[in-house]
Amino acid sequence: MPWPFFLGHAAHRLIAYLYGVHHPHHRVFYNKETLVGILRKERLGDPARLLSNERNLRPDITDVTARQVFEVKPWNAQGLEEGQQAARTYLSAFNRALASVAPFEGGRDFQGEILVRFAQGQFIWRLEWRTLVPGVSQYRWTRSARRFASEAEAYRAGQWVDLS
Template sequence: MKNSGSRTRSTLGLAGFLLVLVAAFVAQAEPPSFKLPGRKPDSKEPWGAFLGKAAHEAIGMEYRVQHPTNAVFLDPVNLYDIVEEGRLGDPERLSALVRLLRPDITDTDALVLFEIKPDNEEGRKEGREQAGRYLAALNEAVEPGKKLAGGTGFEGSLFLEFENGGALWQLSWRTPEPGVTLYRWSYRRKKPHASWKGRAAQKAEELPREEIEQRGELAEQAIRGAYEGGKRPKGFHGQVYLPVDCR
């Protein structure tokens, strides 16, 4: 019995050691997201989440630019406040489970809603499910004649040029089905002394991780500054070409 107990403890100890070893290996294999500019030193936010935040901000601000007289609510405004401030109905009719949900874009004048997701099948499916959930909850609380639907026809593209002929990033988005807006980041190789439009016509490539790590903070700040009319962030020597410039 003693030998059996010793073998059991040895087996459990070996299993524990292997689990720790595997966990350490996986941790080393993960991208160094904590090194992203603008992140706190202890942040573990993944690459995709960082670019997703910048995309959400840009797409939401662009919708407001295109609908300047409409009441447009962006995340983090929740369903309760949307119903109340948008004068859609009685927010108390929203259940406690849904009133704190936060759609990405809600236009209470046009009575449409959009969910923003990465441009892939998983993102499209998730966007469809979330938009449907938000619409169902909202339409239970709004007055007759103020029912909301998934928005359509919202698409666009913007570019970031980091220096003359240098790195060129593109953020593009489309709405392939009601209420689901899908975004994609892409990259154009350096081509000194070429115009940004000339480089924009080059073949689009996947945005390299080293570009994200080097310029991620500048990209987010530069886009926000371009929409809000603020100063260029320190270290940004290029231009932001908004959708109005791309037409």
């Protein structure tokens, strides 16, 4: 897998995992479940109200308990634009299918960071994400400027190389 795709996939998986950690009692679906599947499993609304092009859409994070949807995108202007469009599409579809049930909205207030060492590599990687616009969590990767023996050492040093 090309390195940029690997980092994007890793970001999606880590952010989704940490969302679940921060919301352990919520019913949450990740990008493996379609809109139809979520509606059916949760017995929400009427999946028949979805348009044909919406049925197989897979939001990155769907929190049924909080009625929030998040799209995870890179931390740049293109990522923000694509994320907002995707979030609008998911929300429109969900809320049309729900009819009179409490509507979904764009997720808010989800941010964090985590340090990672890939496959016992020599550098420490930092993944940061922020939800500055409802429904869009944007992420960025940085890498330690030098080799460190531990994630704690790298964090204390605070020497990160921007990979954009």
